[in-house]
Amino acid sequence: MxxxxxxxxxxxxxxxxxxxxxxxxxxxxxxxxxxxxGCNLENVNFSNSLHAEEVAIAEAVKNGHREFTRLAVSSDRRDGVTPCGMCRQTLAEFCEADLVVGCDEGDDESGEPIVAEYTLGELLPAAMNQEYLE
Known part of the structure; x- marks a missing residue:
């Protein structure tokens, strides 16, 4: 990771x-x-801002990818940021519940990243999916 x-x-x-x-x-x-x-892209009205995870998934899908194994998220504050609810739902549209999500918590004494790992299913239990529309 x-x-x-x-x-x-x-x-x-x-x-x-x-x-x-x-x-x-x-x-x-x-x-x-x-x-x-992907990285976040803010807009003055905020609701049009794009989150890093959304930008990454859009780029991947645009290039024909539909299967994913891991995601890492990092902020410049190294605060262990996790994907927000909106991003979790977007990820659930394209990723399985076992997608590994690594969240950057900074570095240890040797300079190696400290990463908290979750699955998408842990971050978004009972996610909405296509079955809700049927």
């Missing part, structure tokens, strides 16, 4: 966050090992 955390840390540098000044990066690994990244 440390490799994905590093990619999430790298991409957060490109975030557009003039209002919150809270940079977030996400690195999503596809079933074939491709890593797709």
């Amino acid at each position: 440390n490799d994905l955390v590093e990619r999430a840390r790298e991409i957060q540098r490109t975030a557009h966050v003039p209002y919150s000044e809270y940079r977030v990066g996400a690195a999503l690994e596809t079933a074939d090992g491709t890593v797709v990244t």
Whole structure:
């Protein structure tokens, strides 16, 4: 997971966050090992802002990926940020409940990332899915 955390840390540098000044990066690994990244992009009206996880999943789907294995999320504050509820639901649209989600909690004394790991199912139990529409 440390490799994905590093990619999430790298991409957060490109975030557009003039209002919150809270940079977030996400690195999503596809079933074939491709890593797709995304960062948050704020808009003055906030409701049009894009979250890092949404940007990553959109980029992956745009490029034909539909199966995912791991996701790492990192903020510039290294505060263990997890995907918000909206992002969890977006992830549930494309990912299985066993998707591993790593949340960056900073570094240990040796400089290695400390990562809290969850599954998407733990973060979003009883997720809405296509069955709700049938």
